[in-house]
Every structure is written in C-alpha cells, then in structure tokens.
Amino acid sequence: MKRLLIASTMMASLALTSTAAFAMATEPATGGPQSTSKETGGLQSANKETQSRIEYTKEISYLDDGSVNAVVETWVDPVTHDKRIDMMAKEEDGTIHPISQYLKENGTKWVEVARDKNGKAISGKYYKLSEKEKLSVDTWTSFADSKAEFAKTGWKHEGLLEAQDGKKLIKLSGQNMLEDDIQPEGSKVVINEYAQLDEATGLPVKLEAYSEYKGIKTQQYSVAYEHKYVDDKSLFDTTGIPMKQYSKLQWIHGVEY
Structure with missing residues (x-):
C-alpha cells in the first residue's frame, strides 16, 4: 500500500512544505469541485450503485506532536479509470501552491495542473505514456487495493x-x-x-x-484516512486549461525539458 507521500514518487524532487503550509491543504486544493458533488451519507460495502461512483480518499499525515504534516486527496473512477491526486508543491523559489495530477484516457495520458492559492487552475502540462511508463506512474490506490x-x-x-x-x-x-x-x-x-x-x-x-x-x-x-463515494465527473475535466505537451515525462517538478 502506498502511503500518503506516494505522490513524490511521480516527481522525485517534489518538496513538501512545513506544518503551517500544509494547514492550507486541509480543505480540497481545487477550491471546491468535490464540495458541490453529491456524496454518500456513509460508505457501505460495494454494490451495483457504488461500483460506478468515484472513490474519494483523503490521507492526513501527522507529526510526532500531533500537528498536521501533509494532506493528500485522491479520486479514482472505477469505470473510466480516470484518476486524480491533489497536494501541495514547493517550487525552488519557495513558492507554495496546490497542484493536481491526473491519469486520463485509460491510463495513457499523464497530466499535471498548477493552481493558485485559491485552487484555480493556472496552466497544465501533459505527456503520452508508454506501456512501461504507465506501470511506473500509476501509484493511485483504489478501495479494492x-x-x-x-x-x-x-x-x-x-x-x-x-x-x-x-x-x-x-x-x-x-x-x-x-x-x-x-x-x-x-x-x-x-x-x-x-x-x-x-x-x-x-x-x-x-x-x-x-x-x-x-x-x-x-x-x-x-x-488518518477518510473514504467516501462522490458523484462529480467534472473532477477529471481539464478542458480550457492552457496545456503544454511534453516529449519526456517531467519527473522533476519545476524543471523544463
């Protein structure tokens, strides 16, 4: 099972921030798509209804003193296999902002979207994955996993x-x-x-x-974990975000190829 900071394996030098900075992430980094989606009142065993719903997981890691160290949110669509993870990123200049990473088009397209402090999408980049790369990049965990x-x-x-x-x-x-x-x-x-x-x-x-x-x-x-089902296909929608295509997977966050 990949733990909270698994996202850093997708961007090897992604620097996670201090406790104070991560307090910003206790609310969804997107600024609200999931807050307007229809959520189940409770998570029950999978059935025909839930099997088609988006699986949402929030993972909160804590420091020894009990303060929040990091918050990461993930969404997995068991039908389309679209996946998304939101977390905080720290640039080389010290700037802290939310980012979203996606696997789309049945795991063949890797997308990263930079967001402002309010969660609004600013720009994005994408890359078409090879079969070998698909296996190394797909680190999301479904409920079944x-x-x-x-x-x-x-x-x-x-x-x-x-x-x-x-x-x-x-x-x-x-x-x-x-x-x-x-x-x-x-x-x-x-x-x-x-x-x-x-x-x-x-x-x-x-x-x-x-x-x-x-x-x-x-x-x-x-x-600590939170799991629930949500109904909001727009969580995976990157339409309208300025995108740049890369010819090589950008493993190092903030470095242009």
Missing part, C-alpha cells in the same frame, strides 16, 4: 474497538507488511505497523508505524 492490502496473510487481529462515531474498528498489527516498509535483505531494522479498519468496509481509518532497532522503537509515521 486498500482492502486487499490489509487482508493479506501476516496481519494479526488484535480485537475490536468502538470509535467515537459508533463505528466498529478492527485492530491489526504486523511487521514489514506494507510495501514502503519492507526493509532491505539483511537489515536489522523492523517496521511495526498498527492499523485500524472500518469493520463494515474493510478500509483503513488509521495507520501508525514504528521502526525497531536493538529494542528501541521510533515512530516513523501516522496517517
């Missing part, structure tokens, strides 16, 4: 607990279970993971990880 990750053999069930909203949560623990936590062969470091899943959906609500070396545990990350 998330559920499968926590259903793998190796997770230990630690019982149930009840959240403040009354939801039943499944407690899990594991070691080096998640893709980003797998240690190199021969490493003496162990990553201990602790997850809480919504019993009704099988989707994660909270995830924490601690590294352990010579009996000493150090917190590595803490992430």
